[in-house]
Amino acid sequence: MSTAISIAQQFGIGMVSVKHSNHFGMSAWVVRQAVEANMMSLVFTNSSPALPVWGGREKLMGVSPIACGAPAGANGKPFILDMAPSVAARGKIYKALRRGEKIPGDWALDGEGKTTDDPAKALEGVMLPMGGPKGSALAVMMDVFSGVLSGSAFAGDVTGPYDMSKPGDVGHFIVAIKPDLFMSLDEFKERMDTLYRRVVGAEKAHGVDRIYFPGEIEQIREDERLRDGIPYVQDEIDTLNAEAERVGVAKIKLAGSV
Ligand SMILES: NC(=O)c1ccc[n+]([C@@H]2O[C@H](COP(=O)([O-])OP(=O)(O)OC[C@H]3O[C@@H](n4cnc5c(N)ncnc54)[C@H](O)[C@@H]3O)[C@@H](O)[C@H]2O)c1
Known part of the structure; x- marks a missing residue:
């Protein structure tokens, strides 16, 4: 740019x-x-x-x-x-998968071409165009x-x-x-x-x-x-900290938890 x-x-x-x-x-x-x-x-x-x-x-x-x-x-x-x-970016499906959340049924089809609210199945299939x-x-x-x-x-x-x-x-x-x-x-x-x-x-x-x-x-x-x-979520903190350790930079600073 x-x-x-x-x-x-x-x-x-x-x-x-x-x-x-x-x-x-x-x-x-x-x-x-x-x-x-x-x-x-x-x-x-x-x-x-x-x-x-x-x-x-x-x-x-x-x-x-x-x-x-x-x-x-x-x-x-x-x-x-x-x-x-x-309809939605694929990154939002990966985020739902990491967090154990469901996705709206109009975002993707599973590997068999059926609508799904399961992010893991959605990633096996295709995204739907808006x-x-x-x-x-x-x-x-x-x-x-x-x-x-x-x-x-x-x-x-x-x-x-x-x-x-x-x-x-x-x-x-x-x-x-x-x-x-x-x-x-x-x-x-x-x-x-x-x-x-x-x-x-x-x-x-x-x-x-x-x-x-x-x-x-x-x-x-x-x-x-x-x-x-x-x-x-804890999974994301663990992943980021493992990567921080791998490349030798500071781990993320936790402000608090709920
Ligand atoms: N680099 C890549 O290959 C790649 C691939 C896919 C997505 N992405 C990124 O993923 C991100 C998310 O994409 P997305 O399509 O899910 O975006 P999105 O649907 O969250 O937003 C799309 C656009 O709509 C606007 N918008 C959303 N809600 C609105 C509202 N209520 N009122 C007014 N405007 C509103 C946003 O400001 C944005 O400009 C983007 O930053 C995109 O660049 C990157």
């Missing part, structure tokens, strides 16, 4: 293609680098097979997140969209822009992050755009603040307490975690 930003500062738009990379976690951390530099951005990646294409039954596409962002002024919040093209063929098409889009264009693996050939037998060969596609190409930065930010105000101030549907701007829930959660710490 820093390369895309410096190109955009000079030419208005900067595009970077990354090849032979790895799973980069949440896309929003890359989008946030652009937001902090007062840039709009697109951040695409491909990933290992987890999702069938629409009408198919085998894993072929990744649940590759599509992400983008734009800065806001002092009276709004930055726009940060970061979403997997599946919005049917539209989610499937977004997953293909991520493969075109990230895998095909960059020269990385694509079309089902990316290696998963838990398979250490060979490189992931993931591709990324990153674009930074100067928001003050058609007006001043102040005016752009004022317009973003207007958009924020109107979105979060929209008349609420029955039973809704609050409307959030894309990215806002995660920022609220981050503030809470920085203030109160991160809640982990």
Whole structure:
């Protein structure tokens, strides 16, 4: 992203293609680098097979997140969209598995193609695309822009992050755009603040307490975690401490337990 930003500062738009990379976690951390530099951005990646294409039954596409962002002024919040093209990210299934929790029945199919609320069975099967063929098409889009264009693996050939037998060969596609190409930065930010105000101030549907701007829930959660710490279950603490010991760094500090 820093390369895309410096190109955009000079030419208005900067595009970077990354090849032979790895799973980069949440896309929003890359989008946030652009937001902090007062840039709009697109951040695409491909990933290992987890999702069938629409009408198919085998894993072929990744649940590759599509992400983008734009800065806001002092009276709004930055726009940060970061979403997997599946109903939910696969990381949420791994989290439910670690915690012994069930998952909603519309997230995945088991190895026999049946709906399941069991995270272990879901991981044997396939993720379900959000919005049917539209989610499937977004997953293909991520493969075109990230895998095909960059020269990385694509079309089902990316290696998963838990398979250490060979490189992931993931591709990324990153674009930074100067928001003050058609007006001043102040005016752009004022317009973003207007958009924020109107979105979060929209008349609420029955039973809704609050409307959030894309990215806002995660920022609220981050503030809470920085203030109160991160809640982990014992299994997660044990895993992190075993890894800390393996690489010779300090174990995590426990603030308390419930
Ligand atoms: N690198 C990879 O290969 C990979 C693969 C899959 C997922 N992921 C990461 O997993 C994470 C989770 O993905 P996800 O699809 O489950 O995200 P999600 O469904 O939790 O959120 C998707 C988007 O919707 C917005 N949103 C959610 N609830 C909202 C609400 N009530 N009001 C307004 N906006 C709301 C969020 O701010 C976010 O921008 C992402 O950070 C993604 O990058 C990474």
